Amino acid sequence: MTDPVIRISDMNKWFGTFHVLRDINLQVAAGEKIVICGPSGSGKSTLIRCLNRLEQHQEGVIEVEGVSLDGSVKNLESIRSNVGMVFQQFNLFPHMSVLENCTLAPIWVRQKTKQQAEALARQFLERVRIPDQADKYPGQLSGGQQQRVAIARALCMNPDIMLFDEPTSALDPEMIKEVLDVMVELAEDGMTMLCVTHEMGFARQVADRVIFMDEGEIVEENAPEAFFSNPQNERTKMFLSQVLSH
């Protein structure tokens, strides 16, 4: 097996005195797709936000592509630019058109020319199936379209890893599918993905591993088939029965 692109060992994090992540150990190989689920407040978002250091951990080691994310990290910006992130609330830049949203970072971080960046952006907008919305502003798009722009914006940086934090939870049911379709396609292309989601269909379809978290710990970790059909832990069973009963 090649070196993992993400290696987390004995990682702990506190918010003030609140112990939010406890002894996390996780390795992710290149091209692997990981789905993280768990009840609200279990620390899923915090965990993946630690991977591009939007949150800082206090103990243990997090290595992304061989670089250890700690206080001494030098070019945090270049690490972040290799790790794409998609948020629950889209977080598009409302004062910029869709195209500008997508070209901003390639131009200002990757030093691409405007033409190069626009060509790239149009290519990815095509891929997320909204090529004709390039000149609109985020406020003029539906939630599903906005989230697809957010995915395209992240992809324009050619990231090696993509992090998704409940990308479909803020969407109406009929828009969830259009976003998931894009994500499935991305997975099929071999992107390394960590995805916090409760879309169990998606997990079954693309995940190599499903991770269940509760109270800041990784409770269970398994291939999707085994995870869904034969959960080992009582807590996992309870959670699954709640999630799958909808």
Next chain:
Amino acid sequence: MSAKTWTPKPARPAPANTVGFVGWARENLFTTKLDSALTLLCAALIIYVLDVGLGWAIVDASFSGDDRNACLKPVQGACWPFIDAKFGQFIYGRYPEMERWRVDWVFALGLLGLVPLLMPTVGFKRANVIFMLGFYPMFSFFMLTGGSFGLAAVDTSDWGGLLVTLVVAVTGIVGSLPLGILLALGRRSDLPIVRALCVGFIEIFRGVPLITVLFMASVMLPLFLPDGVNFDKLMRCLIGVALFASAYMAEVVRGGLQAIPKGQYEAAAALGLGYWKTTRLIILPQALKLVIPGIVNTFIGLFKDTTLVLIVGLFDLLGIVQLHFTDSTWATPETHITGYAFAAFVFWVFCFAMSRYSIFMEKHLSTDPNQ
């Protein structure tokens, strides 16, 4: 099953008394008895004010003459010849008459640079900004003060009128915005020392009246400077006004910064943008757009506050108008009020223009279809 064919009913014109002016008036002016009463009352008030105002400014006014005798009719309105006779003074102060073309050039070039800058559709914004912030201030400085390039030196104590008002207001405006932005950013900084400095600066300057700042600038500042270094009174006032305005500006901008959701910072960080790029490309454009009304409000306040430079012996527009009230050639009962009306009108034109421009800009920059 045979489906019925359905044809929409043809549209009928709306009842006559609900459309057009009659409809509008019924809807807006005379909806209820109280509305009707208020409408009539306000109409009467408007007519009364217009009648008195126009009567004074036009009907009973004098328009020509060379001295006070033109304005001593039994029923005398405005004494416009006074303004006419003093117009040069009001605009240039005691700037030598032979050299006034220099001021005109500065005004003209300023207008020439400003108008395209303010029109969003005109291109070359970068060049325009460099021109207005780089070349123009230097040009104005050498042109107005003289003493080089073969121009006669004109001491700033001879400057006056609208010239001083504009110099003080424009430097205040141009200086306070960037300084205010930096202070606002500093106040939200993670670095305790930077934060403390900015908070201290803002609270001190916001806590004292502008007059105090002006006094300090003209009396205290020289004490901090090494011996022999003594710069101009006008210059000191400019600095005082700019610092004072920047403290207000900082608080306005901070309001905008606070309204930007955390997700915007996170999205920018996740894309690999650093602090300054995030601030410049993501945060400030949104924050400043949100607080345009507040920024322009501060500009307008600043513009009117320039009248306070009179306190330290500089004659701005209002100061110079007042100064000429003492001229016995024009001593009439209407001189004061005419002068004040003129000064008020000039101030109003500038402030109103700023206000309208801000509304235009807010609409122009809006990307939210729901507004």
